[in-house]
Amino acid sequence: MDASALKGRRIIVGVGGGIAAYKACELVRELGRAGAEVRVAMTEAARQFVTPLTFQALSGHPVLTDYFDPSQEGNFGHLDLARWAEAFVVAPATADLLARLRAGMANDAVTTSLLAFRGPVVLAPAMNVAMWDNAMTQENVAALLSHKRFTMVGPGAGLLACGDVGEGRLADVPNIVAAVAARFSPGPLAGRRVLLTAGPTREFLDPVRFISNPSTGKMGLALAHAARSQGATVTLVLGPVGAVDRTGLEVVDVVSAEDMAREVLSRVEAADVFIATAAVSDWRPETRAPQKVKKGATPAPENLRLVRTPDVLAEASRRVAGQGHRPLLVGFAAETERVEEHAREKLERKGLDAIVANDVTAPGAGFGTETNRVTVLTRSGARQELQGSKDAVARGILDLLRTLPRPGQGG
Structure with a gap:
């Protein structure tokens, strides 16, 4: 996919709480290199893996972590974020986050912003292979993907952080970037x-x-x-x-x-x-x-x-x-x-x-x-x-x- 499709696009990266959260740093950087304007929302669990300051430095914008914080909401709150963005990427989309997204919950900065967002959403799951294989997780994924505005990239297979082997790795960052770009451009092989x-x-x-x-x-x-x-x-x-x-x-x-x-x-x-x-x-x-x-x-x-x-x-x-x-x-x-x-x-x-x-x-x-x-x-x-x-x-x-x-x- 030609990443030039991302030039000037406004993208939210919603970061879930998993060990793969550190890869979201590279994702924010690569989206920015492709010319996109990126803003970040984080769950409370995500903050246990990467600090908001890291994402602020990479994106050049304050990070939304607490929609009960008047200073954050006054600067650029969850509703402003949802109205501003053209695409929303959830990476890593943990089992817990997928379940809450399917249920339509709005109990943190990521789910609240996404619930108010009307545009295309790219999910990049990452979790332990047993959690990914669980029937409830698969039901949640299927339910989300039944809505046309949701697409998914990954998860990849291999050695996981926990030592298990199987599906559950966050997709490679270039593949996530390509999946986001695909939402803005039909691509040179469209229809083939x-x-x-x-x-x-x-x-x-x-x-x-x-x-x-x-x-x-x-x-x-x-x-x-x-x-x-x-x-x-x-x-x-x-x-x-x-x-x-x-x-x-x-x-x-x-x-x-x-x-x-x-x-x-x-x-x-x-x-x-x-x-x-x-x-x-x-x-x-x-x-x-x-x-x-x-x-x-x-x-x-x-x-x-x-x-x-x-x-x-x-x-x-x-x-x-x-x-x-x-x-x-x-x-x-x-x-x-x-x-x-x-x-x-x-x-x-x-x-x-x-x-x-x-x-x-x-x-x-x-x-x-x-x-x-x-x-x-x-x-x-x-x-x-x-x-x-x-x-x-x-x-x-x-x-x-x-x-x-x-x-x-x-x-």
Whole structure:
């Protein structure tokens, strides 16, 4: 999302009482860097984690913490704040704060300001994974999101401050900024339908063993969220990668290459762009044992016979080849040698418009990393190198794809 959409915009950041409150400091700073005018309201609990003086220094404005304080209300009270703002961001939106927002309560500076606010609201939840998974929290979130003016970003998954692992981390600040910017601008991909694949596939030998690869789906997820933040309607066909941020995405979970091919082929003709980032297994066992194969069983595991799996990208390319306005086709090539040579051959053989090649053995690239280094090659002969965080690389890829002519338009 182009952060220039935030220039001159008036935004409230409502800070809830959780350990992630310290990240709200960075959020206020980044919104200000994007040109927004920011004012902050804090719950009493939030003040136990970050001082109001910190937010005052970052925003350049007094912070609303107590609507019973005549000096605060006289300066810029909760009703003035609600009338002034064009968007309201709640970060972190704790389980307690979400419950009170759903109930329409007005018992602190954040809930009172938000209850009087009529514009778009972006919720950025953060809490322990058990609190996030609790049915009551999920009911509260669903109830809030049933109102069109509410949207949500995150939570992310990973190691939490309490030591637990799972969903509950505050979304990355750039993603929150993008979500706010999206409320002011339809984005360059507005109205476009983007279909992606991501993650590995698993080809089972028996109920407990499978052939797979180390893909975590991080690059594909980064592309999916970047496309969504630019206004696209995104469908992600996702292999088994565990808990991930699915905010704003239609996610179709699959396991095997055959599953992925089936789901992609049923959707690709309706897409405007198809980006195949998944690391699809090239082979599967010829037979799958119905029960776990024990040691000493016949045939022995060393006699395992493999057969080819469907080539999802090639089959999708053939499926849309005769369309007058087929989708833009983009592949990924994870290579270990002669990277560009192999990628170019794949681009030509599968009839693609572009391919993203990377050496998965290079430092800062490949499976499971937070960064990537890629070379994008196009059918027209263009070549562009990108590196940085996977979010940054995703945005660079989409920027390049938007410069390509739509299939059937020539150029």
